[in-house]
Amino acid sequence: MRSWDRFFGQFQKDLKLWLFFVVFLGLFRVFLIFTLKEKIEAASGIMDILRVCLLGFRFDGMAATYFILIPFLMSVACGFFDIERAANKVRGVFAGIFVVATTILCGVDYGFFREFDEQINPLVFQFFQDDTKALISTIWQDYHPIINFSAMGVFIALGIVGTNRLIRFRFISEKKSSRLFTTTAKKIAVTLCIVAFMIISARGTLQSIPLDRRILLATQDEFLNKTILSVHGALRYAVMDFINMTHADKGLETYLPDRDVVKAARYVFSTSEQYQNLDDYYKKQAAGPISTPPRHIFLIIGESYDSWPLLEKYRSLGLMENLKYFIRQGISIENFLPASDLTMFSLGVLLTGLPDSGIIINQHISSLKPYPGALAETFNRLGWRTRFFYGGYPTWQRVTDFARSQGFRETYDATSMAASKTKNPWGVDDSELFDLVIKTVNDDAPSLNVILTTNNHTPYSTDVWGKGFPIHAVPKDIKPLWDNAISLKMIGHQWYTDKCIGDFVKTMEHRIRLPLFAITGDHYGRKYINKNSAPFEKSAVPFVLYGKEVVDSIPRTVHRAGSHLDIPPTLIEMVAPQGFVYHAMGENLLSPEGRSVGIGRYRIITADCLIDLGTKPPRGYPLRDGDGACTLSGMADLKKLHDALHGIAWWRVKYGAEVSSNKNKDSK
Numbered sequence: 195m196r197s198w199d200r201f202f203g204q205f206q207k208d209l210k211l212w213l214f215f216v217v218f219l220g221l222f223r224v225f226l227i228f229t230l231k232e233k234i235e236a237a238s239g240i241m242d243i244l245r246v247c248l249l250g251f252r253f254d255g256m257a258a259t260y261f262i263l264i265p266f267l268m269s270v271a272c273g274f275f276d277i278e279r280a281a282n283k284v285r286g287v288f289a290g291i292f293v294v295a296t297t298i299l300c301g302v303d304y305g306f307f308r309e310f311d312e313q314i315n316p317l318v319f320q321f322f323q324d325d326t327k328a329l330i331s332t333i334w335q336d337y338h339p340i341i342n343f344s345a346m347g348v349f350i351a352l353g354i355v356g357t358n359r360l361i362r363f364r365f366i367s368e369k370k371s372s373r374l375f376t377t378t379a380k381k382i383a384v385t386l387c388i389v390a391f392m393i394i395s396a397r398g399t400l401q402s403i404p405l406d407r408r409i410l411l412a413t414q415d416e417f418l419n420k421t422i423l424s425v426h427g428a429l430r431y432a433v434m435d436f437i438n439m440t441h442a443d444k445g446l447e448t449y450l451p452d453r454d455v456v457k458a459a460r461y462v463f464s465t466s467e468q469y470q471n472l473d474d475y476y477k478k479q480a481a482g483p484i485s486t487p488p489r490h491i492f493l494i495i496g497e498s499y500d501s502w503p504l505l506e507k508y509r510s511l512g513l514m515e516n517l518k519y520f521i522r523q524g525i526s527i528e529n530f531l532p533a534s535d536l537t538m539f540s541l542g543v544l545l546t547g548l549p550d551s552g553i554i555i556n557q558h559i560s561s562l563k564p565y566p567g568a569l570a571e572t573f574n575r576l577g578w579r580t581r582f583f584y585g586g587y588p589t590w591q592r593v594t595d596f597a598r599s600q601g602f603r604e605t606y607d608a609t610s611m612a613a614s615k616t617k618n619p620w621g622v623d624d625s626e627l628f629d630l631v632i633k634t635v636n637d638d639a640p641s642l643n644v645i646l647t648t649n650n651h652t653p654y655s656t657d658v659w660g661k662g663f664p665i666h667a668v669p670k671d672i673k674p675l676w677d678n679a680i681s682l683k684m685i686g687h688q689w690y691t692d693k694c695i696g697d698f699v700k701t702m703e704h705r706i707r708l709p710l711f712a713i714t715g716d717h718y719g720r721k722y723i724n725k726n727s728a729p730f731e732k733s734a735v736p737f738v739l740y741g742k743e744v745v746d747s748i749p750r751t752v753h754r755a756g757s758h759l760d761i762p763p764t765l766i767e768m769v770a771p772q773g774f775v776y777h778a779m780g781e782n783l784l785s786p787e788g789r790s791v792g793i794g795r796y797r798i799i800t801a802d803c804l805i806d807l808g809t810k811p812p813r814g815y816p817l818r819d820g821d822g823a824c825t826l827s828g829m830a831d832l833k834k835l836h837d838a839l840h841g842i843a844w845w846r847v848k849y850g851a852e853v854s855s856n857k858n859k860d861s862k
Contacts, residue, residue, distance in 0.1 A: 201269055201272050204278060204282075207265075207269075219254035242415055246412045253398060256398045261291075265281065269281055282361075293354050297350050313425070446841055449837040450841035459476075472842065473846075477776075478777065480775075495544065496647050497646070497647045498715065498721070500717075501735055504517065510671050511685065528754070530799070531797055553848060560847055570600055572777075583630065612626075620648045635702070649691060661690055662693070695713060699711050759839075793836050
């Protein structure tokens with residue numbers, strides 16, 4: 195049966211190509227694990243790595259099968275028609291596509307993993323929303339693209355040459371094949387085995403449900419588990435998640451599987467009332483100031499201004515001495531989370547009062563007018579001047595337009611300043627930004643001023659030693675903790691941000707009456723002196739209230755945990771008259787009432803526990819002796835609160851305030 199021999203011979207070449215693809219992907223996984231081995235937990239061993247590689251092989255096999263699907267169909271066609279030459283060409287084309295696409299994808303995935311501590315996810319699509327010029331400049335300065343692309347070019351050339359030679363011949367010669375498979379029964383049996391192989395490898399399993407990311411639990415090691423997916427699987431899920439969260443109704447089901455927004459709102463805000471307008475659930479009345487109200491509020495959001503330098507064990511680095519002073523003289527919420535892990539998403543929460551639901555809120559049409567909880571619009575109603583200062587350029591995330599649309603009457607960015615001496619492509623020197631604020635803000639009327647810095651960011655181009663950074667060598671007590679995961683120049687940028695904030699505060703508090711400085715970070719910095727830093731160090735940002743006349747009159751009964759979501763109501767309650775109506779989903783951190791829980795996207799913090807909802811299953815990390823709130827029941831309740839808040843925010847951005855049509859939208 196000459197036709198079957200053609201099919202079988204062509205399939206052998208497909209199988210060779212499949213094996214090449216699987217080996218290629220497997221070697222990348224090994225490379226990923228080996229080059230980032232410092233992320234492996236101490237308790238993990240060689241057997242854990244083997245388990246990860248074995249499960250990863252199944253995902254690699256799935257990706258490889260889809261890449262050979264068209265060549266395989268051509269092989270099947272060869273069983274009916276003599277088109278072997280065409281089949282060989284198609285196979286060669288798909289081999290080239292795989293080599294080129296996968297090499298580039300692996301390079302992107304590796305860089306993404308180094309920066310964000312996981313394989314590519316929906317955040318990768320922020321490239322298209324970001325300041326592309328600044329992003330390219332950063333990549334050029336920080337990631338050595340010529341070297342990397344040259345290496346990719348070598349791999350691509352070798353891969354294409356290698357696959358062309360590999361698929362030129364069969365495993366078993368036609369002559370030997372004709373001796374082995376002499377009967378129709380044998381040929382049918384082999385054909386059935388081939389079909390079974392294609393089906394099983396495409397599904398990754400013999401079970402009824404195909405292999406998917408729900409089983410990424412080969413070990414107890416979070417890092418190793420993150421390497422299980424093939425790069426193609428990671429990209430596939432990134433696309434699916436991005437579409438679901440930003441365009442599809444399924445985004446709501448990520449948080450609320452039953453899609454019952456009303457039920458979620460009643461749970462979050464502890465009410466038995468059932469409103470048709472979602473905004474009615476988080477409408478609040480101010481209790482009236484409990485202290486001397488500030489006349490000017492400065493909400494300072496430091497780029498990558500995270501909390502780990504405040505810990506005692508890092509004291510000799512001297513990174514945040516100004517903030518430590520403000521903590522001693524003011525009020526600090528030690529257990530504090532950012533709203534998200536990207537600047538724009540956290541800023542969106544601070545400006546709108548809505549949790550980061552995964553929808554790119556600054557690009558959504560509903561953001562063209564202020565949301566009910568918009569910080570600036572609320573202060574406008576109080577009769578305050580509202581200003582937004584950003585050290586970068588308005589092309590980044592349309593941030594200036596977004597700030598205006600959320601109620602800021604005055605907006606300033608890098609275009610408001612003279613050309614900066616800094617070489618940072620993301621914006622002007624932080625000192626120049628604060629100089630602009632000093633020149634702009636006067637004492638003629640109460641004002642809310644939101645300030646977003648830029649310098650503590652790749653490519654870390656500020657001459658921090660020229661600015662006065664005193665550390666030129668790693669301190670002796672730090673050396674045991676130091677694993678070269680970060681350079682002194684990088685941490686010097688943390689010091690420089692703190693210096694600029696400190697200089698600004700000390701200047702401004704003598705120029706205007708009753709200032710309040712609320713200082714936080716946009717997100718954790720992703721740069722630590724040790725890649726195995728504790729979960730708290732890799733999650734928390736500071737939140738400090740400082741202003742001598744204002745803070746000295748505040749009772750020290752404050753919440754022990756909070757997040758960005760709680761900043762708007764805290765500031766509003768400090769100035770709003772009793773009975774003033776406003777909207778907020780967070781809590782007043784200065785009130786003894788309300789929940790003392792910080793909720794960021796996929797992270798929760800209490801006085802005693804940090805919970806990571808991004809792992810499967812969620813993991814709790816005790817912050818003090820005992821595991822109190824890290825019990826399974828405690829984590830389940832907190833996850834329910836997290837999901838309800840984010841589900842409400844998703845609905846509010848996507849569909850608006852009306853919830854009477856909730857059931858109708860279920861069927862979409």
